[in-house]
Amino acid sequence: MTSFEALLATRTRHMEASAIREILKVATSPGVVSLAGGLPAEESFPLELMEQLTGSVLSKYGAKALQYDASEGFGPLREALVGHLAARGVYTETGGIVVFSGSQGVLDAIGKILISPGDLIAVEAPTYLGALQAFNPYEPEYVQVETDEDGLVPDALEAVLSAQRVKLVYLVPTFQNPTGRTMPLERRQAVANILRTHGALLVEDDPYSDLRYSGQRLPPIKALAPENVAYVSTLSKTFAPGLRIGFCVAPAVIQHWMVIARQGVDLHTSTFGQALAAEYIGGGYLERQIPRIVELYRPRQQAMLEALARHLPEDFRWTHPEGGMFVWVRGPQGLDAERLYAKTVAKGVAFVPGKFFFVRQEDGLSTLRMNFTAADPETIDRAVGVIGSVIAEELAAAR
């Protein structure tokens, strides 16, 4: 039998199965409490609306909702997104919005048209693993830019852009996956200035801003430096991730080429799914759903923070995000979070060892990403309790 291993393209050297997928396979086993996934809660989906939305789509569009459609996106959805984006500080018209198959689709198109092998991409440490998976097949190199509890440190970005030729900057400035961190306004303004000074391009990935439990909405960096930012967002956390609806507002040249790229990838995003999204947004349902989602998640985040305080030793630290889906935990120097994971999952509790979110994994050996959206408060407390007891056992064994 022929082994086709020898046919693999050279770029596959930079591609690997997602370590997180492997964790998630275990995490979704029966009997395992998963604080590992990035799943929105099923209770957050507008399930009871679906029959009505489908009926609207079929009566408004009929067979057109089943037909091939434009690569730029379904017209009524692009129109509905104009107001959606304006409310969030991104001002554009219908023609400035392109719909993709999830944020992932946006990131793949960006990588395909901008990253030549060897190009340098500036990222936070840690950063969203899915972005690395989108970019890696295009064979970039990465430079990690210093972050702290307020996210990216602007001076560090300035230093990187001055010292090295960087193709693009990739940031998740609000309720970042995995840390939950948010860049305050002054830092966003500083980054906007840096981008303009260097003529640099920022890919601003903004999936979670609507999941805000306290504090005030902040302008995206796109609002502060519109011509230097490709702004990326999604309906995965405020409508339904299974529909795969993402979108991008980017400078014209970049948009032009992204559309060419995506033609070769999937022709266009599901017409039917886009039509459902157009009805959901256009009918005002999204804006009504967001407070419900916030009310669902706020107590879960609260439970997570209380559980961490209750069950983890003194020398553990964690973020206190104002929104999003994750809390980021850092243990003391020497903690091996992956070893800890192996022990907790044997006791039925999963989280994601944070090292997988670092371009340089050794920078994150003692970190953990904890999701709170997919479990109720009691379960969260119990699960964090298990993690705490395993840690205590390890400490006792070490003495």
Add this chain to the structure above:
Amino acid sequence: MTSFEALLATRTRHMEASAIREILKVATSPGVVSLAGGLPAEESFPLELMEQLTGSVLSKYGAKALQYDASEGFGPLREALVGHLAARGVYTETGGIVVFSGSQGVLDAIGKILISPGDLIAVEAPTYLGALQAFNPYEPEYVQVETDEDGLVPDALEAVLSAQRVKLVYLVPTFQNPTGRTMPLERRQAVANILRTHGALLVEDDPYSDLRYSGQRLPPIKALAPENVAYVSTLSKTFAPGLRIGFCVAPAVIQHWMVIARQGVDLHTSTFGQALAAEYIGGGYLERQIPRIVELYRPRQQAMLEALARHLPEDFRWTHPEGGMFVWVRGPQGLDAERLYAKTVAKGVAFVPGKFFFVRQEDGLSTLRMNFTAADPETIDRAVGVIGSVIAEELAAAR
């Protein structure tokens, strides 16, 4: 203002806007009869079933139909496809099927994991343009393999594989887009032997086999050389193209890497769309719909063939496919089909100049791809009449 043109990746040199998209933009203008698109007829969609299918999905799966799902595909759809594929000569089990976002999604994944820059891909002349658009970003070279009225000439493939190092072969063996040609059984067997002898990989793209108006179903080459073929098909022509549902049955190593690749591209295909497809196939509706589609298209193809005989001069030739969506016309030496297009579209009739389907466009200057699915018989005759009259005018002007 920064121009980001300078940031474009080197691979974009090999990417271009689809010439056919530009034609289609014109072709879909009001008042233009389009024989240009590759659109299935809207009347072929099971529109009246959609409310019921949606209801089934929501009641069977509820929120799961809206949630993130496995990269390999939605379980019930993979299961339903086992029987669907077996009826078509492709024998595999659930785990051997991966669902993608259209055939396009399959072709992009294949290109990403197999094509290193400079690799040689063997294709028919002409071939499906969408495949070239999927592969081009990965920077292959192409070798055109000789074809005739029965499709690929096996001896010519043998010669190519013996003389050159070819990474993969790409064929559309049944009712090919754009020519409508079909490889007979003996040629399929010959190609199967050639693949085995050379340890070569064939990507067999099979979107149209169910659209058969006469003659007998043929086994796919996948049935004859299963270990040397990545078999690709879709529900775009027998359910709904707007749902973006394609699938692949490939050797294990290739499937493994395709799944890794697609994670970075779109995570997974729309859960909701896949669930609809599972209901459509599992409920027996697809098999009931196919004869209706055939009855809709057969008279349209007949009308096209009769119109060509009625309106085109003696020195034009065309294919007589037993199925599919297209008829391929070749004019006399010296005909410039693109110039002809400019004149016919000015009179409200569009087709696709066939050169765009050739890797070496100069091989197809006198060819035309004519679609018959998207117009009724009277319209087809009228439109072909316009083309014929423009040709006659050109001939008269030339004297």
